[in-house]
Amino acid sequence: MFIKLKTGWGVIKNSLNKTSKCFLLPIALLPVAGLLRALGAIISNAGGNLEVSNIFDGLGKVVFDNLSLLFAFSVAIIFTKRKNKVETSITVFIAYFTFIVLQGLIIKETNSKQHALWFHDILDAGLVVSNLGFKQLNTSIISSLIIGAIVAVIHNKLGEIEISSKFKLFNETRLVNVIIIPLIILLSLGFLLLWPYVYKGLMALGSGIG
Incomplete structure (x- = not known):
């Protein structure tokens, strides 16, 4: 015991x-x-x-x-057990830009100060920020930590898997990069759906404490 x-x-x-x-x-x-x-x-x-x-x-x-990008790299590199950290870094790059580019394509700018998103007619001021030329939700480093963690887990689980010779193109890291894109798309959509409510809750909590 x-x-x-x-x-x-x-x-x-x-x-x-x-x-x-x-x-x-x-x-x-x-x-x-x-x-x-x-x-x-x-x-x-x-x-x-x-x-x-x-x-x-x-x-x-x-x-x-770009602190959020640095945190994504940091989490993935430190928690990945594989020795080849360069491959992990490439996956982080793919995952991070998939996340922000998708949000930039979906978030609509109604005027210079307001943005709309699906059934969120008008998003709260401060909820949308510009990052690397793309509009995205202001999640601070939370989304980056999750992206880094997902990359680390997928690399640890699938990073050294070798499949049939017919599909050798998708062995090891290439398989990870193929799998990571749909996972990050789902993560990005999840943030688009839920984060506006979380943001409002955090703002209300902050106002209540203040």
Whole structure:
């Protein structure tokens, strides 16, 4: 009994350790990004070269704007058991862009400040953000963590499977990339259906606490 409990605690401890690394990797970039933006602001306020200022500001801004993508990469890479992390990264890239591109195609812009979605006639202000040129729901890093987790699970389960020679084209990582697209499409549609309600609930909770 003691051995089982000890083993169980070891698994939990390992999972918590990996989870902490998932958050630490992207967060570790924030001070550097903040410093770059601060340098850009200092140069601009001091009347320096505006182009140089914009370069520093842009280098820092790209990190803040793409934190969700960094979290997706971090979760997938850390929780994937396979040694070839490059293949995992490619799958994350495919999954993440499938998620945001689908949302960008479905979310309709009614005017410069309002968006509509299916039976959600008008979406709450702040619910829709622009990410990498696509409109998507503002889910913070929640959707990214789920995307990264799905990629890690699929890679761990199917990443080394070899099927019949007739379908050799779909062995290992290629099979993962084929399977991940419909899964992420379902995930994206699920967020489009449910997240507006979750967002309203979170806003109401925040107002109640405030």
